[in-house]
Amino acid sequence: MKHLLIPTDFSIQSLNAVYAAIAKYGDTQLKITLFHLLAPSHDITDILFAYKRSRPHHAISENFKEAYQILQNRYTSRIHSITVKFGYGNTAAYLKNLLEGEKVDHVIFMTDSVLQLSMAKSIEMLPLFRKTSFPLDVISAKSKKEVDISAISMMNRNEIKPFKTEKSYVTEK
Amino acid sequence: MKIQHRTALIFATLTISIVLLVSMVEYYFVNQNTFEDFYKRLEIRAIIAAKTEFEKAAMGTSAYEEIRKLHLETLPNEKEYIIPVDPTTNQPGSNPLKVNDNFFKEAISTGKARYRDNSTFYLGHLYGDDTRKYIVVISAKNEFIDAFLYNFRTTIIISIISTSLVSLLIGLWFSNIVMKPIRSVTQKMQDISASQLHLRLPTPEIGRDEIANLAKTFNNMLDRLESAFETQKNFISNASHELNTPLTTIIGESEYALSKPRNMDEYAGSLHVILSEAERLRKITGSLLHLAQTGYNGKNQEFKQLRIDEVLFIVKENVDNIIPENNVYINLTLIPEDQTKLLVKGNQQLLELALANIVLNACKYSRNQPVQITLAASHQKVILIIEDHGIGIPKNEIAYIYEPFFRASNTGSFNGYGIGLPLSRNIIRMHNGELEVTSQENVGTKIKITLPLYVL
Numbered sequence: 129m130k131h132l133l134i135p136t137d138f139s140i141q142s143l144n145a146v147y148a149a150i151a152k153y154g155d156t157q158l159k160i161t162l163f164h165l166l167a168p169s170h171d172i173t174d175i176l177f178a179y180k181r182s183r184p185h186h187a188i189s190e191n192f193k194e195a196y197q198i199l200q201n202r203y204t205s206r207i208h209s210i211t212v213k214f215g216y217g218n219t220a221a222y223l224k225n226l227l228e229g230e231k232v233d234h235v236i237f238m239t240d241s242v243l244q245l246s247m248a249k250s251i252e253m254l255p256l257f258r259k260t261s262f263p264l265d266v267i268s269a270k271s272k273k274e275v276d277i278s279a280i281s282m283m284n285r286n287e288i289k290p291f292k293t294e295k296s297y298v299t300e301k
Numbered sequence: 302m303k304i305q306h307r308t309a310l311i312f313a314t315l316t317i318s319i320v321l322l323v324s325m326v327e328y329y330f331v332n333q334n335t336f337e338d339f340y341k342r343l344e345i346r347a348i349i350a351a352k353t354e355f356e357k358a359a360m361g362t363s364a365y366e367e368i369r370k371l372h373l374e375t376l377p378n379e380k381e382y383i384i385p386v387d388p389t390t391n392q393p394g395s396n397p398l399k400v401n402d403n404f405f406k407e408a409i410s411t412g413k414a415r416y417r418d419n420s421t422f423y424l425g426h427l428y429g430d431d432t433r434k435y436i437v438v439i440s441a442k443n444e445f446i447d448a449f450l451y452n453f454r455t456t457i458i459i460s461i462i463s464t465s466l467v468s469l470l471i472g473l474w475f476s477n478i479v480m481k482p483i484r485s486v487t488q489k490m491q492d493i494s495a496s497q498l499h500l501r502l503p504t505p506e507i508g509r510d511e512i513a514n515l516a517k518t519f520n521n522m523l524d525r526l527e528s529a530f531e532t533q534k535n536f537i538s539n540a541s542h543e544l545n546t547p548l549t550t551i552i553g554e555s556e557y558a559l560s561k562p563r564n565m566d567e568y569a570g571s572l573h574v575i576l577s578e579a580e581r582l583r584k585i586t587g588s589l590l591h592l593a594q595t596g597y598n599g600k601n602q603e604f605k606q607l608r609i610d611e612v613l614f615i616v617k618e619n620v621d622n623i624i625p626e627n628n629v630y631i632n633l634t635l636i637p638e639d640q641t642k643l644l645v646k647g648n649q650q651l652l653e654l655a656l657a658n659i660v661l662n663a664c665k666y667s668r669n670q671p672v673q674i675t676l677a678a679s680h681q682k683v684i685l686i687i688e689d690h691g692i693g694i695p696k697n698e699i700a701y702i703y704e705p706f707f708r709a710s711n712t713g714s715f716n717g718y719g720i721g722l723p724l725s726r727n728i729i730r731m732h733n734g735e736l737e738v739t740s741q742e743n744v745g746t747k748i749k750i751t752l753p754l755y756v757l
Contacts, residue, residue, distance in 0.1 A: 197679035201637035 129157040129208055130233040135253045136162045136212075137243040138192045145236045146199050148267040150206055153234065157208045161230065162196065165215045165223075165256070167249040184214050184247060218251050220259035227262050239268045305480045309472035316468035317461070324457040331453060335446045336422075340415055343424035343439045346373060350381050351428040351437040376441035378421070386427075386434040393436060398423070400438075408436050420447055482512040490519065498527040499703065499723070521730075528727040544586070547578040554578070604646050604732075606755050609683050610636065610676060612649065616656045617674075620664065627664045628671040635677035642678040644755035647732045655728035658721040659687055659748055665715055667691030667745070678754065685750040694740040702738060711742065 132149050136142040146160060166184065169175060200210045215226055227235070235257060243253060257264055346369075353365040384393050386409060393405045400416050400423055408414035408425035416423040423440045486502060493500045501523060502516040558571040613631060620627055637643065645652075663672040667689040675686040694702060694709050701707045703723050726736045734752035 194679045194682070194684065198635055198637075198677040198684065201639065201642050201678045201680070202635050204638040 129159055131159045131161070131231055133161050133163050133227065133230070133232045133235045135235070135237065135243060135257070136164055137246045137250075138164065138188055139244060139246070140192065140195050141241050142238075142243060143192075143195055143199060144241065145238050145267070146196070146210075148238065149234075149236050149265075150203055152265070152267065154203070154206045158206060159208045160210045161232070162210065162212045163215060163253075164212070164247070165217070165251045165253045166247065167218050167251050168216045169249075185212065187247060188212060218256070220256055223256055224260040224262065227260065232262075234265045235262060236265045236267060239266055305473075305476040308476035308479065309469065312472035312475060313465065313469040316472075317465045320461055320464045324461060328453065328457060332450065335449060336417075339422055339441075339443050339446060340424055342376070343422060343441060344413075344426065346376075346379070346381075346441075347424055347426035347437045347439045349373070350383075350439060351426060351435070354383060354437070355428060355435070377444050378440070378442035380440045382438040382440075384436045384438065386429070386436060388432065388434065398438065398440070405436060409434075420444070486512065486516060486519070493523065498523060498530055524727050524730050528724065528731075544582060547582040550578045551575050551582075604648055607645055607647050607649055607652065608640070609643050609645050609652075609685070609752065612652050612656065613674065613676060613685070616653055616660060619653065619657050620660050623661065624664050624669065626669050628669055629660060629664065630671060630673050632673050632675040635675060637678040641757060642754060643676075643683060644757070645683055645732070645752045646755045647752070651728045652732070655725040656685070656750075658725045659750075662721055663687055663689035663691065663746070663748075665691075666712070681754055682751045683754060685752075687748045687750070688745060690745040693742040693744055693746055694738070695742050699738065699740060 130153055132153065134142075134145045134149065136145075149158065149160065164184070196210050196212075200207050215223070217223065217226075226232075237254060237257075244250075245252065349365055349369055353369070356365075382397060384395065384397070384405075386393055391409060393409075399418070404414045404416045404423065404425060408427050412427040414423075414425040416425075420443050421440055422443055423438055426437045426439075428435050428437055489500075489502050501520045504513055504516045504520065554571050554574045558568060563571075610633075617629055617631060620629055660672065660674065668691070670690045672687065672689045675684075675688070677684045677686075692711050695711060698707075698709050702709070703726055722738075729736045729750055729752070732752055734750060737749045737751075738746065739749075740746040
């Protein structure tokens with residue numbers, strides 16, 4: 129079983145990476161973690177009352193939950209589990225630790241979709257992941273489009289209100 | 302009496318009775334304690350008086366007198382009696398006091414006795430050796446205790462009265478808060494009359510309390526009522542319209558056959574057409590009858606385990622029968638691998654009716670452009686998306702599409718009654734599902750139906 133970490137901005141489009149992952153690694157069972165990075169809190173109350181960390185989970189839209197559950201049901205035989213995980217840190221060292229601790233095999237980014245900073249404390253994930261020197265899987269969305277998940281979604285891209293847009297890594301180069 | 306007032310009253314009575322009980326217990330014990338205190342004071346005086354009287358020789362009077370003057374204030378009406386006890390009869394020699402005999406008997410046998418006459422207190426103290434005994438009696442009026450108890454009583458009465466007022470007010474406020482949601486539900490219910498059955502009570506999304514449940518139950522009842530009303534109201538117009546089309550064909554075909562003598566083949570052809578139309582007619586009357594029978598009386602609704610994809614294929618077949626030139630595609634790319642994720646609990650006829658209504662609308666309003674039906678399942682729900690590329694619904698009219706007989710302003714050139722969608726929505730709601738519509742004028746309409754999964 130392989131453990132894949134897929135950075136997401138909780139848009140339906142970001143789930144295209146799940147397809148790409150299945151297309152590429154679908155011959156084994158996959159444990160997929162949808163990952164979103166948030167800035168760590170410096171507020172003493174936030175640190176003391178860590179239960180507040182469950183808050184961002186409430187901010188995930190029903191549509192998104194529905195969409196990844198649909199995917200999981202569609203590929204029951206290939207997907208062992210899909211879970212959502214939040215990271216709290218803004219250093220490459222933290223990410224590296226996390227990747228090692230979670231025993232992540234691959235990190236998957238899509239070339240053409242730019243991840244939005246969809247929450248107030250979201251952090252641009254791509255530059256940080258690059259710094260970890262962990263080999264990233266950058267897959268072109270155009271290569272293989274098996275199913276269009278947006279068919280099932282009543283949500284338009286515009287419905288996510290991004291706080292900032294993450295720089296596309298293509299232009300970053 | 303309103304429940305609100307009753308609650309307030311019960312609350313107030315409860316509080317007041319508790320306060321009353323506490324005050325009474327307090328008063329009793331305070332009263333007892335102050336008596337005890339006063340008797341102790343009298344006792345000290347009695348002992349000192351006895352010592353002064355009988356130990357003059359040993360100590361001299363002055364020492365005791367001095368102690369008495371220095372440390373003991375004179376009590377109001379303080380009096381001192383020394384009564385000798387007759388050693389032969391063991392009875393007091395004389396009784397100058399208005400005190401009953403028991404007082405002396407007790408003093409002689411136990412060495413100490415107490416007596417109270419209203420606010421005058423007596424304390425007897427036995428003193429002496431084997432040969433001579435005296436009873437020293439000190440009496441005094443307890444004015445302190447009178448004033449103290451009077452103050453205490455007033456305090457208690459005032460506090461009881463103020464507590465009653467406060468508890469009554471709090472009770473009213475409290476019951477007002479408790480009853481508020483019920484009142485608001487009642488108010489909203491009053492707005493819903495027979496002509497406005499499409500109105501619903503607002504149900505809070507997160508609410509799982511009793512009131513939210515009540516509102517939901519009311520809404521379910523209203524769904525059933527509304528559907529019953531609508532079916533009743535529209536049955537004739539619906540039926541006549543549905544029956545008219547095949548009848549027109551039959552009449553037309555017959556007139557065509559009878560207009561002049563024809564050969565056998567032509568007659569046979571006409572009869573075939575008439576037969577097929579008559580069969581369609583029978584199908585329609587049958588289904589209408591079924592709708593009326595099974596529909597909404599609540600008794601014959603059988604909810605069984607159904608596979609939603611099978612229902613969908615039957616709907617597709619029905620649509621093919623009604624509009625042969627349709628372009629309906631069923632998209633199964635997202636269908637779950639596990640087939641138990643396609644099971645729902647429902648009534649086959651009703652679900653078919655609801656879905657067929659929506660798919661037929663999609664075909665009709667898009668003039669048979671491609672209609673895509675996507676089927677998927679999340680962990681709790683089966684999801685159906687029906688997407689067309691038709692005329693859409695104007696943005697400012699989308700709020701009214703569930704109102705019976707409402708037809709959007711751009712539907713002028715299409716036949717219809719404005720019944721299909723409300724009916725479908727009611728059927729979906731009966732299955733605890735949801736129906737959502739998003740649309741863009743001249744681009745298309747997307748309808749999302751979710752039904753809860755059948756729990757095995």
